Amino acid sequence: MFxxxxxVFAVLSVIVLGAAVMVVTNRNLFHSALYLILTFxxxxxxxxxxxxxxxxxxxxxxxxxxxAVLILFAIMLSGRYLQDPGRQLNxxxxxxxxxxVLFFGVLAFVLLQVRWATVQAEVPGNYLTRLGQxxxxxxxxxxxxxxxxxxxxxxxxxxxxxxx
Amino acid sequence: xxxxETLDQLLNILGNALARWLxxxxxxxxxxxxxxxxxxxxxxxxxxxxxLFLIWMERKAxxxxxxxxxxxxxxxxxxxxxxxxxxxxxxxEDVIPAKADKGAFNWAPAIMVAPALLVYAVIPxxxxxxxxxxxxxxxxxxxxxxxxxxAVLTAGWSSNNKYALLGGxxxxxxxxAYEIPMAxxxxxxxxxxxxxxxVRIVEAQARLPFILMLPGVFLVHFIxxxxxxxxxxxxxxxxxxxxxxxxxxxYSGMKFxxxxxxxxxxxxxxxxxxxxxxxxxxxxxxxxxxxxxxxKSFAVIFVFMWxxxxxxxxxxxxxxxxxxxxxxxLALTNLFVVGLVVKLGLGFWPQAAALLVxxxxxxxxxxxLGGWALRRAQQRAVEERMAQWRAWQQSR
Numbered sequence: 143m144f145x146x147x148x149x150v151f152a153v154l155s156v157i158v159l160g161a162a163v164m165v166v167t168n169r170n171l172f173h174s175a176l177y178l179i180l181t182f183x184x185x186x187x188x189x190x191x192x193x194x195x196x197x198x199x200x201x202x203x204x205x206x207x208x209x210a211v212l213i214l215f216a217i218m219l220s221g222r223y224l225q226d227p228g229r230q231l232n233x234x235x236x237x238x239x240x241x242x243v244l245f246f247g248v249l250a251f252v253l254l255q256v257r258w259a260t261v262q263a264e265v266p267g268n269y270l271t272r273l274g275q276x277x278x279x280x281x282x283x284x285x286x287x288x289x290x291x292x293x294x295x296x297x298x299x300x301x302x303x304x305x306x
Numbered sequence: 307x308x309x310x311e312t313l314d315q316l317l318n319i320l321g322n323a324l325a326r327w328l329x330x331x332x333x334x335x336x337x338x339x340x341x342x343x344x345x346x347x348x349x350x351x352x353x354x355x356x357x358l359f360l361i362w363m364e365r366k367a368x369x370x371x372x373x374x375x376x377x378x379x380x381x382x383x384x385x386x387x388x389x390x391x392x393x394x395x396x397x398x399e400d401v402i403p404a405k406a407d408k409g410a411f412n413w414a415p416a417i418m419v420a421p422a423l424l425v426y427a428v429i430p431x432x433x434x435x436x437x438x439x440x441x442x443x444x445x446x447x448x449x450x451x452x453x454x455x456x457a458v459l460t461a462g463w464s465s466n467n468k469y470a471l472l473g474g475x476x477x478x479x480x481x482x483a484y485e486i487p488m489a490x491x492x493x494x495x496x497x498x499x500x501x502x503x504x505v506r507i508v509e510a511q512a513r514l515p516f517i518l519m520l521p522g523v524f525l526v527h528f529i530x531x532x533x534x535x536x537x538x539x540x541x542x543x544x545x546x547x548x549x550x551x552x553x554x555x556x557y558s559g560m561k562f563x564x565x566x567x568x569x570x571x572x573x574x575x576x577x578x579x580x581x582x583x584x585x586x587x588x589x590x591x592x593x594x595x596x597x598x599x600x601x602k603s604f605a606v607i608f609v610f611m612w613x614x615x616x617x618x619x620x621x622x623x624x625x626x627x628x629x630x631x632x633x634x635x636l637a638l639t640n641l642f643v644v645g646l647v648v649k650l651g652l653g654f655w656p657q658a659a660a661l662l663v664x665x666x667x668x669x670x671x672x673x674x675l676g677g678w679a680l681r682r683a684q685q686r687a688v689e690e691r692m693a694q695w696r697a698w699q700q701s702r
Binding site: 170172173176179195196199200202203206207208210211214215218219270 | 440441451455459460462463482501
């Protein structure tokens with residue numbers, strides 16, 4: 143019985159990180175958006191690996207189905223600004239690379255030093271019910287505030303986009 | 307076991323026997339892997355065979371609705387017509403427009419087919435015959451449905467064709483608009499069944515199928531499902547008379563075939579979901595469970611085709627305003643009312659009766675309200691034109 147979880151984790155990480163790199167370095171804006179979708183899907187896979195299937199489903203539904211679609215719409219409706227922006231790196235890239243490596247080193251050090259509060263418990267079978275109950279019980283106030291925030295954002299967007 | 311039970315569980319019996327035989331010479335993890343792989347192959351094979359059948363069924367049905375015969379040359383009663391279509395598409399030249407975005411152009415059909423096929427993983431084809439019993443099955447279905455939008459936008463954009471782009475944007479808007487009422491109407495069922503798992507939902511309809519409790523919500527779901535798969539009166543974005551073929555104008559050969567096949571895969575998937583959520587899934591007396599499931603699914607498909615060949619198309623702005631201004635408030639109100647009635651905590655039959663009455667009342671009320679609002683808008687438009695005409699007359 144070989145360890146399949148690390149292998150799957152490695153594959154998913156390669157997908158997520160590779161797609162993220164392609165998002166940043168690709169010249170074609172539309173392709174960047176598609177690679178972003180691949181990143182989101184990889185993240186959903188990682189959530190499934192962590193047995194958080196609801197989060198994975200919501201990730202695909204919201205990030206891929208709504209946010210990515212919005213990004214695609216914005217790209218498609220602003221076609222004029224899609225002229226090839228040329229090389230994605232300018233002459234200062236060695237300095238940037240040094241800083242990126244240093245930043246990565248600091249982050250890695252910090253993340254390895256922290257004592258993460260892990261719990262050795264099983265994911266309960268009825269976690270969906272408990273999630274619902276928690277959202278409507280102890281966490282109802284943040285839930286309602288988030289809804290109001292979304293409503294305000296929607297109203298604001300409609301107000302800005304109205305034709306007067 | 308009686309003969310009917312054996313028939314009913316035929317697939318499970320065969321599968322168990324195969325697993326036992328494999329376990330005699332393979333380790334446990336290999337047996338699981340092979341059995342899972344076989345399930346995937348079986349589901350995909352079933353999906354594609356059903357698609358072949360559906361293509362023939364659609365053409366025969368449209369012909370009969372239009373008082374003509376339909377395909378009857380390729381094989382007896384034309385059943386080999388689908389195969390003829392497939393062979394034709396495979397042998398056509400694969401044309402890619404010169405300035406098209408090759409990567410996205412080639413990937414778009416794949417992005418379209420994959421989510422449609424993935425929905426089949428949670429469909430209960432019979433008693434104990436669901437490929438994977440997810441406890442977030444409904445959310446999974448919604449997520450897969452929302453990925454179709456990406457495929458369509460990619461196809462429309464990468465064709466380097468103004469009309470394909472327009473078609474793609476239109477379908478994107480339509481899909482976004484109809485996803486929300488569909489999600490809300492599915493949520494009403496989840497409320498009633500108390501679980502998002504398709505198996506649990508089918509079991510919750512043991513006494514009464516949900517369509518008899520919430521016909522209005524079923525109607526909303528049906529309409530949204532038709533819009534989600536670009537069928538029926540909602541196929542303006544791919545209307546042949548308008549935009550040649552909408553977002554897949556530039557696709558030829560097998561890529562077009564893939565889009566075509568994806569549409570039918572989607573059609574069966576949504577019919578299966580409707581059967582699961584509303585018609586009681588595989589439940590039925592006497593005959594094997596999978597027989598009832600397929601019979602009900604094909605009945606729903608027939609109703610979809612019936613609607614498609616009877617009603618004229620919606621215009622895109624009518625389509626969108628219908629979704630946002632009518633279906634969304636209706637779906638929200640329905641969900642609210644269903645939640646209220648469920649919270650009252652009545653017994654089973656009083657709750658069913660209360661749900662039926664309130665749902666019919668809400669739907670009829672919404673129709674009246676919608677009709678009144680429409681009439682008022684029309685009157686106001688007429689009055690405005692009259693005022694303009696009078697003003698023009700005065701100025702003469």
